[in-house]
Structure formats: structure tokens, C-alpha cells
Amino acid sequence: xxxxxxxxxxxxxxxxxxNRRRQEELRRLLEASAxxxxxxxxxxxxxxxxxxxxAAVLLLLLATPILFRQSETxxxxxAHNETPSPTPQEETIVPKEEIPAEVPQRKATKKTAKTxxxxKTxxxxxxxxxxxxxAPAIEPTLNTEHLTLNTEHSTQNTEHLTLNTEHLTLNTEHLTLNTExxxxxxxxxTNMVCSNCDISNxxxxxxxxQNFLAATFGTEPRTPITLTNIEF
Amino acid sequence: xxxxxxxxxxxxxxxxxxxxxxxxxxxxxxxxxxxxxxEDTVQEVxxxxxxxxxxxxxxxxxxxxxxxxxxxxxxxxxxxxxxIATGNLExxxxxxxxxxxxxxxxxxxxxxxxxxxxMERLPEVQRQAVEMKYIKNMSHSEMQRQLSMSSANVYTxxxxxxxxxxxxxxxxx
Numbered sequence: 001x002x003x004x005x006x007x008x009x010x011x012x013x014x015x016x017x018x019n020r021r022r023q024e025e026l027r028r029l030l031e032a033s034a035x036x037x038x039x040x041x042x043x044x045x046x047x048x049x050x051x052x053x054x055a056a057v058l059l060l061l062l063a064t065p066i067l068f069r070q071s072e073t074x075x076x077x078x079a080h081n082e083t084p085s086p087t088p089q090e091e092t093i094v095p096k097e098e099i100p101a102e103v104p105q106r107k108a109t110k111k112t113a114k115t116x117x118x119x120k121t122x123x124x125x126x127x128x129x130x131x132x133x134x135a136p137a138i139e140p141t142l143n144t145e146h147l148t149l150n151t152e153h154s155t156q157n158t159e160h161l162t163l164n165t166e167h168l169t170l171n172t173e174h175l176t177l178n179t180e181x182x183x184x185x186x187x188x189x190t191n192m193v194c195s196n197c198d199i200s201n202x203x204x205x206x207x208x209x210q211n212f213l214a215a216t217f218g219t220e221p222r223t224p225i226t227l228t229n230i231e232f
Numbered sequence: 233x234x235x236x237x238x239x240x241x242x243x244x245x246x247x248x249x250x251x252x253x254x255x256x257x258x259x260x261x262x263x264x265x266x267x268x269x270x271e272d273t274v275q276e277v278x279x280x281x282x283x284x285x286x287x288x289x290x291x292x293x294x295x296x297x298x299x300x301x302x303x304x305x306x307x308x309x310x311x312x313x314x315x316i317a318t319g320n321l322e323x324x325x326x327x328x329x330x331x332x333x334x335x336x337x338x339x340x341x342x343x344x345x346x347x348x349x350x351m352e353r354l355p356e357v358q359r360q361a362v363e364m365k366y367i368k369n370m371s372h373s374e375m376q377r378q379l380s381m382s383s384a385n386v387y388t389x390x391x392x393x394x395x396x397x398x399x400x401x402x403x404x405x
Contacts, residue, residue, distance in 0.1 A: 005401055006394070009350075010366040012343035017367060019254045022271060026253060029275070030246050030282050 245285055249278050252295055254337050256302045263306040263324055273309060277301045299330060350400045358393035365390055 203211065240248070253274060260270030281288065281298060291297050303325065310321065351359050357379065364370040364378060375386050 003398070006397055009343050009347040012340045013347045013367050015340050016254075016344040018267075019257060022257065022274070023250050023253050026275065026278055027246065027250055029279060030249065033279070033282065034242060034246070 242285070246282070248294060249281060249298070252298050253278065254340075255295070255333050256298055258333055258337055258340075259299055259302050259328055260306055262328060263303065263321070264309060269309065270306075273305050274302060277305055296330060299333065303328065350397055353400065354393055354396055358389055358396065361386065361389045362393045362397070 256274045256277065257270055260273045261267055264270045264273065277298065281294075281301070288294075288297075307321065351362060354362065360379060361375065364375050370378070372383060372386055375381070376383060379386060379389075381389070
């Protein structure tokens with residue numbers, strides 16, 4: 001009975017300890033996620049303000065050339081207005097044939113005549129005149145200023161140049177043991193004779209001993225002792 | 233029941249949610265197959281409530297809301313993992329009233345504090361040995377290293393501690 005109760009107490013203690021650990025983990029998680037929500041709205045909106053300021057600067061930069069162009073064209077308009085008034089003779093230049101019949105003929109006023117005269121003047125200018133005024137033709141030359149050889153990335157790539165030894169296996173197809181002529185020297189009764197190389201001048205041990213005795217004692221080798229030649 | 237008032241500050245809400253964690257964990261453990269799944273579910277629910285804290289001003293009973301959210305999340309988990317038996321789930325949900333959960337949580341807390349009181353009366357070495365063995369689930373070799381004792385001494389110390397605890401329980405009746 002005490003065992004069961006004790007086990008229950010241990011289980012409860014383990015549960016409480018585990019819950020304490022989980023609570024600490026949760027607290028850490030919630031406190032970490034609480035920081036951005038607690039920030040004031042002005043701080044959270046700073047990217048919008050920054051973006052708006054950047055957009056305004058960009059617009060200003062884009063609009064600046066247009067504004068300057070307009071200010072440069074204004075004096076030209078004034079210059080057109082300052083064209084000298086035509087002479088009375090020139091006022092009658094407008095031919096009546098050029099005016100279409102459908103259009104009700106209108107008496108050209110002084111201002112209209114001036115405008116027509118200006119247009120006429122512009123139209124009568126030869127195109128070649130402008131061509132001459134322009135800069136002389138430049139012979140096309142190869143601009144090699146920026147044509148430099150970019151060798152930055154043209155290094156030799158030796159990364160994958162490894163020796164492929166995958167198929168370098170030893171070819172043992174024809175490497176067979178040649179046992180056709182065994183080089184075994186066999187001895188005959190009298191001389192050392194090789195059956196393969198036919199060497200017959202090698203003396204047998206007996207012959208060699210006889211030769212040794214002859215060389216040592218200077219006599220012919222004796223005949224072997226037999227019963228027939230024994231002297232009594 | 234704790235009431236979530238409109239005037240609750242962020243810090244108070246955080247403490248309330250942390251305080252509700254044991255009840256939520258118990259609810260999830262009764263519905264889900266493993267304690268790890270229950271822990272994950274509770275964590276998700278707490279974070280969700282925390283992120284929606286600006287929209288929860290009208291919720292008066294935060295504990296009920298949290299427990300119900302945990303139940304719903306557990307049912308979704310079981311449906312998702314095809315691990316649901318309708319009859320068993322209905323019975324389990326019927327047993328999971330808020331009051332029953334609160335009572336069980338209180339009982340667990342009381343048992344843990346009772347064990348604390350009993351262990352305070354044990355000698356230092358025996359208390360350490362009991363904590364390592366039965367609460368931290370340490371192995372005997374780890375206990376030997378921590379306590380600088382031989383294996384036989386660890387066994388003897390544990391045996392004496394358990395005997396003392398049993399005596400305390402029997403005297404407490």
C-alpha cells in the first residue's frame with residue numbers, strides 16, 4: 001500500500017517538475033515574442049516613412065531635367081515672337097490658289113501673314129543647308145577604349161582533371177606460365193648431361209675423383225683389385 | 233476561475249497563461265496518445281492566444297477559453313492522425329469538465345508538496361539519491377558519479393530512503 005502511494009507521490013512530483021520546466025520554456029517564448037508587439041506604432045512604421053522619403057527624392061531627381069528643359073525652351077519661344085515684322089510687300093505673298101475652295105476665304109490679317117511667312121521661311125530652307133551646318137562626318141573608328149580582355153574568370157579549371165583509373169585494370173589475359181621446356185638438368189651415368197641443352201662435358205663424380213688422384217699422385221689410376229690378379 | 237479583464241496588462245496576461253499551463257497540459261494528456269504531443273499542442277495554443285491578445289479583450293473566462301481551445305486542437309490532431317474513436321473521445325471529453333481538471337491539478341500539486349515535506353525530513357544523501365533515481369530518472373552509474381559512491385552504497389542509500397519514506401506515509405495516516 002505504501003509502495004503504491006509512494007509511486008503516486010513520485011509521479012505527481014515528476015509531473016510538477018515537468019510542468020515547471022514547460023512553464024519556463026513558455027515564459028521565455030512569450031517574452032521573446034512580446035517585444036515587437038510592445039513597440040510603439042511610430043517605430044513599427046519607420047520603414048514606410050523611409051520608403052516614402054526615398055520615393056520623393058527619386059521623383060525629384062527624375063523631375064529635375066524636365067524642369068530645366070522647360071526653362072531652356074522658354075527664351076526660344078520669345079525669340080520666335082521677336083522675329084522682325086515683314087515688309088508690306090511680303091504681306092501679299094500668300095497665294096490664293098493654295099487656299100482650298102471649300103474653306104471660306106478669309107482675309108489674312110497681319111498676324112496670320114506673319115505666321116505663314118515664318119512657316120514659309122522654314123519650309124524653303126534647303127535640307128542640304130542643315131546638312132552642311134552639321135558636323136562633318138566622322139569616320140567610324142573602332143572604339144577600343146573598353147575592349148579589354150577580361151581574364152578574370154579565365155583561369156584553368158583543373159578541379160575535375162583527376163586521373164580516371166576506373167578502367168585501368170591489369171590485363172592478364174596473355175600472362176600464362178610457359179611450362180613448355182622445363183629446364184631440369186638430368187645426370188647420366190658417366191657425365192652430367194642435360195637433356196635440353198646437351199651439355200656432355202661435365203664429368204661424373206667418379207671420373208672427377210679419378211682425375212683428382214691422377215693429378216695428385218701422378219699415376220694412372222689403378223685397375224681395380226680382383227681375385228685373379230692377386231699375387232701370393 | 234480567473235477572469236480576464238479588459239484592464240489586464242501584458243505581464244498579467246503572460247502570468248495567467250503560464251499559470252494555466254498545468255491544466256492545459258493535463259487536458260491534452262488525457263486526450264492525446266503521448267505527453268510529447270500534448271506538450272506541443274499546449275505550446276501552440278498558448279502562443280496562439282498570446283498572439284491574439286489584442287483581439288481577446290471580450291473574453292471574460294480566459295481559463296475556459298484556453299481549455300476549450302486545447303480540446304479543439306486535440307480533436308483536430310486526432311482527426312489528422314486518424315487516431316480517433318468517436319465513442320472513446322466523447323467519453324473522454326465528458327470526463328474533462330473544467331472543475332474535474334482543476335481538482336486533479338490541485339491533487340497533483342498537493343501530492344508533490346507532500347513528497348517535498350517528507351523528503352525534507354530525510355538525510356541529505358538519501359534525499360539526493362531519491363531525487364536522482366525517482367524524479368530525475370538517472371541511471372545507477374550516473375548516481376555513482378554524482379554521489380561519489382560505490383554501487384552497493386547507492387543501493388543501500390536508496391533502500392534506506394524508501395524505508396524511511398514508507399514509514400512516514402504509514403505514520404501520516
